[in-house]
Amino acid sequence: MSDPILRLEGVCTNIAQYHILQGVELEVPRGAVTMLLGRNGVGKTTTLRTIIGHWRAHKGRVLLDGQDITHMPTPAIARTGVGFVPEDMGIFANLTVEENMVLAAVSGPIDSARLDWVFQAFPPLKTFWKSEAGNLSGGQKQMLSIARAMVEERRLYLIDEPTKGLAPAIVSTMARALRELKAQGASILLVEQNFSVARALGDTACVMDDGRIVWSGAMSELATDAGLQERLMGLSMDAH
């Protein structure tokens, strides 16, 4: 395997007086999907937010392609080619779908071929191109949120729970779109609670508990070992 696109070395992050991350060691291989798993509140979202720079690691290093981005400002991190889909989707409700997408294309006008590809993955976005994003349904908002990351080719995609609270039909749309993204050779770090999606997409998996990575290995290994799941996450994933 070539050297990883992203590496976290002993990252510790505090929020107010709470030590949320306590030495995260994480590698995201190039051109693969890495699942970040774990129960609620173990630090998965904090890990993503630390990588993009919303929260600052007070110890340890974050390396993107070997470059130390630990102390870079968020906009600079984003411009090195990191696409971020936050847990709350972060769409601009008062802006139209088009305006949301235009903003997401930081390096210039939207590439039309790329946009066609996005439309084909998420047809509703084409239909509601000129409507205010605030009027979209929950699933359509999530589509927009991911489409914003997809609209340009990024070196790394950070995606936080893209299927949270969505209807099954829309979950499969999401999964299909992410699979297409993966097929293009994208490197993705994905937080996901839906196991079938995780199993279908993930190449490798990292499991977090209490602010640390407690297990990492091939997704297939974790998927077939119910005892391991039980031990790591307190419940069997097959139950989902």
Add this chain to the structure above:
Amino acid sequence: MSMAPEHAPRMARLSLAQRLAPWMPVLLVPILIVLGAVAIPNTSSWLTLTVSGLAMGMMIFLMASGLTLVFGLMDVINFGHGAFVSVGAFVGVSVLLMLGGMTGAPSLALNLAAMLLAVIGAMLATGAMGWAFEKVIVQPVYGHHLKQILVTMGGLIVVEQLIIVLWGPEEIYISRPEALKGAITFAGAALEKYRLVAVGFGLVVFAVMRWTLRRTKIGLIVRAGVENGEMVQALGYRLRLVFVGVFIAGSALAGLGGVMWGLYQEVVTAHMGNQAMILIFIVVIIGGLGSVEGCFIGALLVGLMQNYVAFLEPKVALISNIGLMVAILMWRPMGMIPVVKAK
């Protein structure tokens, strides 16, 4: 995906009131004008008052727009905003006094050129001042409302005193450029030329501002930033830089408003910014903090209200605007066009 066949929801017909609700703020302006016509039976007086109310509203809008945007974008409340109004007025008036030859000539072109120079001078001065103010006064107190209010108030006091040091304690009287003096008669009503120019000017600035916010990428960033600044940064835009830009632009607009206001009253004093702040605050509160459209509508309402009431019962003109604010806050506690924040 296919539609479930039996489920066919129908939209209940919206009542008139429901359909009007989003447009209510916009409709308030004509409603107030009509109310004015009812209260003031003399049509020509009403027309005169309406024009001067609109003119005043436009000027208040110029002064208030920067304040509301700065708040929306960075949650910074600047009590020293009035300082830019005063400084703009003093710089502009000084330029006009220097260009006495141009303002005294009865040529519209020369007069407007002089005014343009005055406006540019004022905007440059207040823009530069805004940059310094942001660096020195505002930046150290980000995210701390109480300190922001105190420190920016302190900044206002200092600037006001510096104006007195530089221009002397006396008020300065200024007459309008020759071609803008006097009034034209329309339908029996005397409409001051300067006020008509002020209305036109205000409309142009509002249109440019709206266009910038709607049609340019920088405008998109500002609007998105008002809603969710964190996400704008995560997309790769340096919000901090945008904010400084908006602060400078807002200060320059306040300076522009100051010049217009000074010429409207034909006198400038060091305290005029402080006095303008009262109306500015009323306007941004009733408009909805952070909303440019709300600010525009609010400014027109306040301008009209002030002029109508001043004609009917001069003593309660200012109080009537407090009444307007109370009424609107009872109707919509966050202002007419509340800005939805992501968090």
Add this chain to the structure above:
Amino acid sequence: MIKAVLSGDMPRSVVLASILGLILFCLALAPFLFPGVRTVDTAARICVFVVLVASYDLLLGYGGIVSFAHTMFFGIGAYGVALASTHLGRGFDALAGGALAGAGVAAALAFVIGLFSLRVRAIFFAMITLAVASAVAVLVSQLSGLTGGEDGLTFQTPRELGPAFKFGDELFGVKLNGKLLSYYLVFTGSLILFLLMLRVVNSPFGRVLQAIRENDFRAEAIGYRVVRYRVAATCLSAAVAALAGSLYAIWLRYVGPDTTLSMEIMIDILLMVVIGGMGTMYGAVIGATVLVLAQNYLQNLMGAAGSAIEGLPVLPQLLDADRWLLWLGVLFILSVYFFPTGIVGRLRRS
């Protein structure tokens, strides 16, 4: 005993305690220590401003709420006494009635403003109070039939409080007349009101208020009705400010927009509370004393310095006695940045 009087809120610093003791001593014996019309007048002004600033500190320092209407409440109290004395005739009943009515009106007005603005956002309060206070000041100067307009109202207080009333000959060379009684009325009233404020901020109510200032979200989550506490603090602070205004009117036997309602006084209050120390109560004593003394005596010094360097460009204007506010403004900004706890905070730390 002292602890009980101070509601358990001790100065906690030897230097601070001695300064406070000295101020109390000087104010208590001012007519005897510094006989003279101007000095006693200064002492009375200090007494009144200590109360005014303390009541503001309840709001700003303990409640974390910025108000620009404090002079309005101060003025309501002053005008209450003046109007009552003018229309009901001179007498203690008119003074008491006017003061109570003023306090009541102030509290009611504060209640309404608080309800409107504190319900939505605390910063609304600062903006709305600024607008309302300015509008009221304009209104007062325009309703000249009732308020005397810009000229204000001169009125008569009971004979016992005037210089013509003598109740003895002389004591330590000081004439025992009504003016002396008047001073002690102001002094005693101020002392009681100050101790009352001290009690309030050290009561459970005061502690909840501070908890809200630190984190209103958490206070709400624990179950405190944040808006209620804030509105209550606003009303109480307004009522005490009005009473301070009444005392000031009794002392001056005059009210006018410049002595009670002007924005300048509001700025003075802000300076006093910040320089003395926000959220300490004792800061009000120190801030008011320092600033009133400075206003009376330092301004002369600045004037002298200004004329000494006459002939230089701009500098003399900067040091002009009238540019006093410029330097106070600079001092104010610097204190908010670097000494947010003011003089008292400094003394307590060292």
